[in-house]
Amino acid sequence: MTTAQTKNKTDDQTKYGYFLGCVMPAKMPWAEKATMLVSKHLGLDFGYMKETLCCVRPGVWKAVNPDWWLSITAQNLANAEKQGIVMVDTCNGCYVSHYEAIQELHEEPEKMKMVNEHLVKAGMDPLKGTVRVRHYLELLYEDVGMKKIKANVVNPLTGIKIMRHVGCHARKRGDILPNYFDEILKATGVEIIDTPYDKTCCGLLLYFSDSNQSILDRIGKKMLTAKELNVDAYAIICSGCYDQFDRAVKVYKDEKGIAFDTPIVHFSELLALAFGYKPEDFGMMYCRPIPTTKLIDKLKTLKEGKQ
Amino acid sequence: MTSEAKIQKNLGKPIPVPGTEEKVSDLVIVHDPNKCTGCGQCMIGCAYKHYKTFDRKFGLLYVNESPDRKGFYVNANCQHCVYPMCLASCPKEAIFKDEQSIVRISPMLCVGCGTCNQACPIAIPRLDEERKIYVKCDFCDGEYPMCFQMCSPGALQLLPRKEAFELVKKLRGGK
Structure with missing residues (x-):
């Protein structure tokens, strides 16, 4: 199927279309599931975006040719x-690519004209x-608001x-998103170090550029x-960053003999747990380079202690 | 990049420096270490723009972790000075200011002696090992600088000289 065959909005199309990106479905099925669970739980009209292509990472493509990237x-x-x-x-990488592109197209009508010529040649609107x-x-x-998020926390992760x-x-937009991240994490009850x-x-x-320095x-x-x-x-937000965490675990184990035991979790998973979902509801224990067993056991112990 | 604000993307006419006969580029790139995450994308973008490689060692600006503070990244990039020390020190007169006041090294005249690197307070010119000459930032020929375009956390800022001076003063605690 080509991009030209993009369908018009159908009845099953939600208001918010989730652009998955490349790493999320391949390496983070638990985060994908937790994100869907959390969104539905909060009453968002949230579903998958249809017919997506690579986000085209600006860090690489902008340097190669800004017009190709756009x-x-x-x-x-x-x-x-x-x-x-x-x-x-x-994924922050997907976000910045789409965000920068639409901003640049708004700012520069000539670029919009150029892009539209390419889109029409590809059979698109x-x-x-x-x-x-x-x-x-x-x-x-x-859109949801901290008040509603806090009201839905039935199992605060106090002690984690x-x-x-x-x-x-x-x-990209200064401290806006980092502050949102911190506020949402705090709402789950975790202690941020x-x-x-x-x-x-x-x-x-x-x-x-330099894999050694990078890792x-x-x-x-x-x-x-x-x-x-x-x-x-x-706790992380971005699936691109997760890819790097995933890689570092293997490199350190193979080359340095150091085994990391701190599980990398997506913030949606913490939200899902705080909303009362069980780890098995979103497969928290599967497909991970660092097992979450210790974290899940601690959560159980803390819950039993509270009861 | 301050994403919401409209920015001037290309160099304009050089501006005169009060009290001198010198002119200087109207825009300059300033680095705010408080925002830098050390991602290195500026160096990679620069390397690709000038050498068509993603190897950051080919970049013409430099970001490194501060030896004094963990997780704090400092940078060195050319300021295209009013009185460039590199220009003054070059024994072959290979360094010059062009019509946009970009400080450039002529690859035909440079003999690779490295005096410019020694003279520059932040050692900007570096040896191009293949060509055996020194190279430095050319402000992407006066166009929208690639390092600035690459910087997501907004640590690199493309500013008019006066605003840049104020920012640096603020970063230095008013000095």
Whole structure:
């Protein structure tokens, strides 16, 4: 099926269209499921976006050719616009690509003309520029609101210590998204431990350039700090960053003989747990390089202690 | 990048420096270490723009973790100075200011002696090992600089000289 065959909005199409990206369905099925559970639980009209292409990571493609990047990214925007949905990204890389592209197209009518010429050649409808791109954090904080999120917390995760990683692209709009992330995490009841490496990049962007520095000097320092502080989990937002965490676990084990035991969890999972879902409801114990057994056991013990 | 604000993307006419006969580029790139995550995307973007490789070592600006503070990243990028020390020190007169006041090294005249690197307070010119000459930032020929375009956390800012000066003053605690 080509992009030209994009369907118009159908009855089963939701208001918010979830743009999954590449890593989420491949490596983080538990986070995908938890995100869907949390969204439905909060009453959001939330479903998968149909007919998506690669987000086209701006960090690579913008340097190669900004016009190529813009034209390829615009295909996702055009699809979302045609389907009449608000495009929602959980991956910071996808978000920044779509967000920057639509912003640039609004600012520069000539680029919009160029992109539309390419879209029409590909058999697609031209882009009007009415599509909205939102990060999942924005959806939760701005559309649902902290009041409703807090009201849905029936199982506060009190006693769980976490470190958190926001990711570079989530800082695109300054401190807005990092603050939303912190507020949402606090609502689940976890204790956030601050460290000097909180702001540091996961290293994914450097991986093309210098794999050693990317693993040992960026993500490695974060993971070693988590190990040293013996936190219960490392909370993340972005599936791109998760890919790097996943890689670091293997590299450290194979090359340094260091086994990390701090599970990397998506913040949707923490929300789902706080909303009363069980780990098995979203497969929290499967497909992970670092098992979540210790975290799940601690949650059980804490729950029994409360009762 | 301050995403919401409209920014000037290309160099305009060089501006005169009061009290001197010198001119200087109207825009300059400033780094805010409080925002830098050390992702290295600026160096990678620069390397691709100039050398068609993603190897950050080919970049013409440099970001490193501060030796004094964990998780704090500092940068060195060319400021295209009013009185460039690199230009003054070059024994072959290979360094010049062009009509946009971009400080450039002529690859035809440079002999790779490295005096410019020694003279620059932040050691910006670096040796191009293949060509055996020194190279430095050319402000992407006055166009929208790639390093700035690549910076998601907004640590690199493309500012008019006056605003840049105010920002640096603020970052230094008013000094």
